[in-house]
Every structure is written in structure tokens, then in C-alpha cells.
Amino acid sequence: MTIKEIRAGKLKPKAFISEKIKEISDIVGNGIAINALSGGVDSSTVTMLGHKALGERLKTYFIDHGLMREGEPQSVVDLFGKLGVRVNLVDAREVFFNALKRIEDPEEKREAITKTFYRDVFGKLVRETGAKYLMHGTILTDVDETVAGIKRQHNILTQLGIDTEKEFGYHVIEPLIQLRKDGVRKVAKALGLPKEVYGRMPFLGPALAGRIIGEVTPERVEIVRKATAVVEEELAGSGAFQYMAILHKDRVTGMREGKREFGLQIEVRCWESVDARTAMPARLPFKTLTKVAERITSEVPCVVSVTYNITPKPPSTMEAV
Amino acid sequence: MTIKEIRAGKLKPKAFISEKIKEISDIVGNGIAINALSGGVDSSTVTMLGHKALGERLKTYFIDHGLMREGEPQSVVDLFGKLGVRVNLVDAREVFFNALKRIEDPEEKREAITKTFYRDVFGKLVRETGAKYLMHGTILTDVDETVAGIKRQHNILTQLGIDTEKEFGYHVIEPLIQLRKDGVRKVAKALGLPKEVYGRMPFLGPALAGRIIGEVTPERVEIVRKATAVVEEELAGSGAFQYMAILHKDRVTGMREGKREFGLQIEVRCWESVDARTAMPARLPFKTLTKVAERITSEVPCVVSVTYNITPKPPSTMEAV
DSSP states (O other): OOOOOOOTTTOOHHHHHHHHHHHHHHHHTTSOEEEEOOSSHHHHHHHHHHHHHHGGGEEEEEEEOSOSOTTHHHHHHHHHHHTTOOEEEEEOHHHHHHHHTTOOSHHHHHHHHHHIIIIIIIHHHHHHHTOOEEEOOOOHHHHHHHHHTSSOOOOHHHHTTOOTTTSTTOEEEOTTTTOOHHHHHHHHHHTTOOHHHHTOOOOOTTGGGGGBSSOOOHHHHHHHHHHHHHHHHHHGGGOOSEEEEEEEEEEEEEEETTEEEEEEEEEEEEEEOSSSSSBEEOOOOHHHHHHHHHHHHHHSTTEEEEEEEOOOBTTBOSSOO | OOOOOOOTTTOOHHHHHHHHHHHHHHHHTTSOEEEEOOSSHHHHHHHHHHHHHHGGGEEEEEEEOSOSOTTHHHHHHHHHHHTTOOEEEEEOHHHHHHHHTTOOOHHHHHHHHHHIIIIIIIHHHHHHHTOOEEEOOOOHHHHHHHHHTSSOOOOHHHHTTOOTTTSTTOEEEOTTTTOOHHHHHHHHHHTTOOHHHHTOOOOOTTGGGGGBSSOOOHHHHHHHHHHHHHHHHHHGGGOOSEEEEEEEEEEEEEEETTEEEEEEEEEEEEEEOSSSSSBEEOOOOHHHHHHHHHHHHHHSTTEEEEEEEOOOBTTBOSSOO
16 A cells, blocks of 8 residues: 655645544544554644544543653643643553563563553553544654564554454554654644644654663663753753663763762763754754763762764664664 | 872983983892883883893883784884884783683773783793892872772782792882873983873773773774774874773664664763863864764774763763773
């Protein structure tokens, strides 16, 4: 099946929105639909489209896996509350941390998060609510990357633990599949979502777990969360495409009060990019880099060293894990 | 015992050299002295002083532990040959790599290198040659750091496996103990050593093993050696105090030819410093940083990512291990 791309330059957001609302209404009819909201631009846009089409018949869940940034779960719920959309906040932190115990390999880590998210947590909600319609924020770039084999192939129903042969009648609705990120941002803005959503930096699926080399534990998530808060504060005005903090597993020697301290290292990445397919490290002023390093080493426990990634993509990728 | 410091500003190199030559001659008399030369400014200066005092009665050894930089062992031997000093090159690579097998902890790594160097390799030479006089390039900063507990305490005779009670009559001669690095450089220059020696960047004792996080194997030394060569070539004109490449153990995701590659990361450090007690990352142009990253990722096998350290010392240290 070939998907017909709608380029951002040719996109008419208002017309696109009306068309998608009608499509969703026609498909779901009087049924119940469900979706998972992460707060990212794709899932936020799907939530708004679905809500406009179905109102309370769209059940929206925010799953707190304990891997979000500082204050993120509550702020997403509050933001949608103000827009008249009720979001159900599900505390699944224990389930996720149990699933991540002792896993160090990045593929296994992603696998554990995906499986826990779709099958154990969200899959269970789908089955419990009796929804037969799943709304999903797949965009054209996701399809491309699946074909290229860069990201693991995914089939949403299989991931949800739903045997489509046995449990007949499930439908997946992907209203953004003809768009790329820039198109989605235009639609999000036209839907009345605030700039913090439509202008939001990409934040990957495994969230902070993708910013941790080695085992993901509540303590290590807390360290990378604190470093992420510093990086996001200091680089908010940089105009860069994406910036992040990564916690390394390797320990390095540092010193405090004249004594050797074998401590942690945080790697900072800040990318200039148009479409994430290629990227260059942003040429940040050294004053900014030094301030980031000084704040992280003084505000985040056990961190004695901070680096800045200077590799273009490719051969680097934007994320480390 | 208090050591009386001679500050570089007040040092008269010619007078200092004459005085030390006389002292060494008086102590050794017609005996045999021995020393280990690493090619660094301290051991090179000691070698020249000892040679001027004792001629062929000073036996100088360069121990190749397999952890030196590209072409380094032969170039040190050649350089001293031109100055009329015979240096005995000892191939001890196998002994060192065996001693380093499966060691990951930095303290244990340093311990293994020190023990292998002094006790197993150099200590054996000392006992075999029958030398009772050891010349050693200790400087005042080494003494300070031993007192402050930053570096491990060392006692050269104990390290050499020599029981001073049982094997009476050993003498340690430390002609540079009243100087700091800047003073030693002045003496080295006055002794006729070339700029590549007296202006040489500090290069620590454990050599490239100190630039490897995790196990030190011939293959991993080869990777950091190649990266070091690139960093030294590209930053030679930077005027910085010290620069280096560090091989991490952590692997990060990269991509080559559109496919995911779980590869290695090299960390680059380049320090501005006067005396190594405090230091700041050099504010290198991004053009230089990008070139370093591009060369390392294309010339060094398996490396997909390069970072630049942006942390001041303290809380960082100059070396990572």
C-alpha cells in the first residue's frame, strides 16, 4: 500500500481538520475509541482530532511510566483539562521499573518498554474499556523508518496483545499518516493547541529510559531527569531542533575538596536539524556550555563530568540508546 | 623533611645543572646507576643530567609496555641516540597485557601497571645490572600530591621489590625534587634537549591505559592510539596545555549506510591550564571540533560518536581514569 504524502507547504490545516473529523466520525459511529496521550505533538494532535469528532466517546489515557521529565505527567493532564479534554492519568511506574530491572542492552530495553506499554498496561485498558477503535499518532516518517529497518517494525494490534484472527473487529485509526512532523505542527496549531505542544521538541517513546546507558532504575532516572531540567532551561533560547542530557554508565575520575571522587558523567547533545534525517551539533557559545556543565556538576548528585557531543548525524544518531 | 622549593623564576639553569652533575658524581663515585626513561620531560632531564655526570655508568632503559602512542618507543630511542645517549629498549608488551587482563577498576589498573613496571620489569633490571643507585624524576608536585592523597603514596624502593632492610646499600637520587614542571622545562632546554621534549605535553604514567575506560587490551589500545594521533595532529596548533582522546566502555547507537550500528564513543579533552592544579576546557572553534569528530569517526574503526569535555577542573580531573 502506498501512502499519499501531504507536504506541509501544500497542507490546508482547516480543511484537513474538517476532513479528518468527518472520517473519524464515520468510522467510529456510536462506538467507543481509545488513545494513549504522551504529550508529544503527534499524540496531542490525535487527541484533539478525536475529541472534536467523538467527544466523551474517545477515552484518552496518559500512562505515567516513571520515565517522564520533571512535572510532565500532571502538566499534560492540566493542559488538556483547560482545553476541555479529560485525560485519565494511570500510575504504572512500578510495572515499568519491574520490567526494566537488570536490563542493559538498548534493544532489550526498548522491547521491555514497548511490551509493558502496549501489552501489559495500555492493552489491558483497551480490553477493559471494550473499545474497538484505536487512535494512533503514526506519521509518514515512522512508516519510512520501519521500512528502512532503522526502527523495529511494529504492528499496533499485535503489540497490544490482540489476536486479530480471534478477536475480530478491531480498527486502527491513523489520521496523521500522510503527514510529516512539520505538517503535524501546522495542524496542532490550527487545532488551538498551545505553542508548548505544537512547537515541542521531539521526545522519543522510551522517554528518559532512552537517555540512560545501562540499567534503568528510579534513582538513575532521577539523575537524568535533573540533568534534563538544567539542559532544557539553559538551552530553551538556543533555537535548536532538539537538546538532551544522557546519563552514562562509565564512571570517570573527578575531585571535590581536593579528594578523588569516582563519579558520573552526563553527555549533552544539542542538534541543528530540519527533519531529523541529518543533523549537526549546534555551535553553542562556550559560555553556555560552561554554565550547563557547572550547573549539572553542582546541582545533580554524583556527577563530576559533562561532555558535549560534537559528531554529525550520520554516523551519530540523535539519541544515544 | 621539608624540601626547599626552587621557583622557576629564580632558577639559574646552568648553575643548577653544574651543581646537580657534581652531586650525582659525588654520590655514585665509581658505581653503576640506572634509570627508566619514558620520554617525558622529567625522565628525559634526569637521563641527560645522569649521562653528563656518569657517562656509560648510567644505564638507561625505555620500557615498551605497549601503552605508548604511535611510533613513540622508537622515536625516543632515536632522539637520545642523536644526543649521544644509548637507551636500551625493552619489549615488555606481553607482560603488561597479561597483567591487565580483565581489570576494569581504575585503581586496580594503575596498581597493576605500577607493580608490573617497577617490580616485574624494571625491578628485575635493577637487580640484574647490580646497580645500587636509582635515578628518578620525582618533582615537587608529585610530593605535594602524595601528601594530599590524590595520587597513591609511593616509595620507589618498595615498589621495586627491594627489601631495604635485607638488601642494604640502595640509593635513590631525585635531582629534580626541588622543582615544578616549569622549572624542569627550563633545565631541559638548557641541557640541549629539543623542544619536542622540553615543551612536551604532560603524558601520564599509565600512558594510554589511563585513556581507556574498562579493560585494557591490545585491540582497545590500538583504537585509542589512533584517536590520540588524530587529536594530537589536529590540536597541535591550539596552544593548549594538554589534549587527549579517551575510549569509553559504554556503547552508543550510531548509523552507517542507513543501518543502526551499536558502536564506540571517544571523548576528547583539551585543557587550558598554567600548572594543572585548575584547568578550563579550551574554547576550540567548532570547525576544529567538527573536523576532529569527522576524522575520528571515519579513521578509527567502530567509533560512531565523539564528545568534547566541557567541565572545569575541579570537579573534573584532567585525565578520566
